[in-house]
Amino acid sequence: MKIEINGTLTEVRADTLAGVLDELGHGDAKVATALNETFVPASARGQTALAPGDRVEIVAPRQGG
């Protein structure tokens, strides 16, 4: 199915947030996630099902002021 990942429409095979993170190569990377503008804790990613058109944000620590 096609979902939006960090603003880019992307074809994915996995149907959970945890599965998509694995599929995209995040593995055990230090990232946080949101689905359709709502925060999803790391502990809930495995049970978070995705549907076509969902918007996923994947962020990591960065420089800030």
Next chain:
Amino acid sequence: MQLYGSEISSRLMLGTAQYPSPSVLAEAFRRSGAGIATVSVRREAGGERAGAAFWDLVRDLGVTLLPNTAGCHSVREAVTTAQMARELFDTSWIKLEVIGHADTLQPDPFGLVEAARILTDDGFKVFPYTTEDVVLADRLLDAGCEVLMPWGAPIGTGLGLTNIYGLRTLRAQFPDVPMVVDAGLGLPSQAAMAQEMGFDAVLLNTAVAKSGDPAAMAEGFARAVEAGRLAYQADPMEPRDMAAPSTPVIGKAFLS
């Protein structure tokens, strides 16, 4: 200085953005003596691992981390960003930015109060990036904020304290609330002035990172903050319009 019950040794807080290199960033922090570093969260691609590299860098600084919600223009965006930052940085501290105006990056006062309330109720320790508005300050305190971060000038301008009257009024209205002058500082003298006015700390980034020698500028700010704080504690003299001789008049030789 106590912020949300934590003792912070330095009154200088420093951002981590815009440095020419990670090593310059680390050296600037070393010479600043800053006790708090601001950080952010940004999109990461699979396999990029930039977050991990940055995480290693800031962890080695040995300072307390204050994540921000920089660039957020809506309450929802700010709240979600704060929640992601809490998980990433393992802290309930959040520098809350809800931006209301693109050119000045002025906080949206209405969204700021709403987001502060939601985040406080969710267990966050909110450091709101605000203006010098005393009514807004009152609302933020009502919402549960225990620290205020009024701007000196718009972010990244280096203009210093552009509304001295407003900042002085804010300080006087809430004498017991820890206040950090955040944003707009360009020179150490401006940081010293904020300290002389009784603000508890200053937070800056661009002034150090975009200077020709960030490490030297960081130390300059550190010394200015220390000087300003000493002056504040020393109870400065009252200014006056007319001259008053400092050398005793009595005993002067009479020579005409």
